[in-house]
Amino acid sequence: MALETLTSEPRESRVAALLRRSERFRLGLLLFPGLFWLLLFFALPLVVVVLYSFATPGPTGRVEWHFTLANYGTLFTESLYVNAYLRSIWAGVLTTLICLLAGYPLALYIVRRPPRWRTVLLFLILIPFWTNFLVRTYAWMIILSNNGIINSIIQALGLPRVALYPSEGAVLIGLIYGNLPFMVLPIFASLDRFDFTLLEAAADLGADQTRAFLRVMLPLTMPGIAAGSVLVFIPTVGQFVVSDLLGGAKVDYLGNLLQRLFTRSNPPNWPLGSAMAIVFMAVLTVAILLYFRITTEQDR
């Protein structure tokens, strides 16, 4: 025992000395595991995508390493691609807005319930997520289809059937349904931290309800709104499953176009797909930075 302590003692102190000597070294040591995984699983794939976006598609779909800017050229000159971007972003904005308008009151309602009920209500929102998203989208197909639940009710009432699915409206319903919880939960989190006596204070100082909401509650819950919006917007813009299943695959959103370029078209065009993904990422990054700057302005 004593011998062991003797031999290990000097080694330990040497490491300790090194750590003392260099603050930076210590920091590096602590950050290394995290950075390593980040580089491996985030940066590396991204670098590959960037490289692909400057490569040439081969005649059979194999990526050829001839540097070209043609992929980016195609994206910005062909209206088809520009339209797919605009259509997806529009769907994303619309879904986010509707989720916000529906989600905020819902979160507010839940937060004002007694604690026991809050847990129950939150779990009710969460429970559908224990089923695969694909299955839930199929459920909507059954609800909206020509022989589906809604049309059966309409027919039972003696009215003519309505073509609800497949349609753009059905896509929007699917998107809102799938993303609503992503909006509700962050807003709930920030409402939970909101001190409701501030509203009474505002009223004491002469603010009516609308004013109190706009000037006190809304700014203080802005972080939740921002987080929720980003969580809804990003997956919505990139999705392809909902528009395929509920939209009858009739119109291309960004995700559909990407999926086809990578796995369906003949030959597959990975370089063009990669360029699309990079441009998409750049657009999103700028949009989100702007969004955060606007929504958190009050803080500064």
Added chain:
Amino acid sequence: MQRFRFLPLIMVVALVLAACGGAPAASPGNEYGSGGATPEPTAAPAATQPAQSDGLEVDRTKLSTELRFFNWTDYVDPSILEDFEKEYGVKVIVDLFDANEDMIAKVRAGRSGYDIVTPSDYAVETMWREGLLAKLDKAMLPNLKHIDPGLLDKYFDPGNVYSVPYLYGITGIAYNKQNFPDGVDSWAALFDTAQIEKYSGQFSMLDDERESPGAALKYLGYSLNETDPAALKKAQDLLIAQKPFLAAYNSSDVNRKLASGEYVIAHAWSGSAMQARSGLGDEFSGNPDIAFVIPKEGGMIWMDNMVILADSPNAYTAHVFMNFMLRPDIAARNAEYVGYLTPNKDGEQLLPQDVIALYKEGFAPNEEVLKRLEWAVRNEQTVAFTDVWTAVKGE
């Protein structure tokens, strides 16, 4: 109050994780093995006795214990794989793909682990040109003699050096006789706006960049391999004009929607029309009013083929399996289950009478129809079809 503070955050994280798992990932290897009844090591007498029916003396010591079969969805009778396991003690593990391009990308990456794959015609050519396929040992495939010579030695693999036919099909129009008592004989039933407005929202076209533009080209009187820009533009305009009336571009469950009556007519593969007519196992029941026709302007023919991957470690076993699948009785059983057509002419004789009757009704091509069918070839020019399809979808 306090204890709820972190609950929403945890939930958000859980949701994000749940969403990550939401993409329709390819099904993980479906195992069609006979479950608990693992095959005992073959008894001595059986081991020495060659399997007569296969016309091939199999050296069982050279067989692997497993074979990995990369196949299209719903494209093999699982009981056949169980029989193969019973006969040879080799467990066949099936993995699924739903597009040639997807499959090639996986194989191209190397070490895919698959032994046997079923690429379509043009994909066979892409694969052997890239060195992804092993040359076949014909001495191990005596059952190749049962295959219709008309389906051998095709453009994608002259001399069948790398591939043997698995199943084939034709693309035309499936319709419900209740809605079309006089029958259908032209692509006009899917493209003429005066006709299709009557069943707007009740018909579909295949979600495929060669099939739908190909059908439009046929209607316009061109070859479905036509890449002349003017012809392609006309086909594109035709598809765009058709789109508002269309229920969906659908290549996945046309069979069900025809059988249920949700579609009254559809651009369809013969096998999926066959399934709409006679049902698919216990998944859904058939509709006796479904008919299938290759329009007078012509249609497409295509074939899926068995190949062995160049990096397959079990080439010997793969040959044995291939020869087994080429056996007439097995080929007939498979074709009956799947609904597509068997290239095995001796196997075709063994099909039940009701299936033969359906073939005669139009679900399989006769000599006269064969003349109207075209293979879709791929070359440098056919890249143009991607642009046509993107334009149609982007409208």
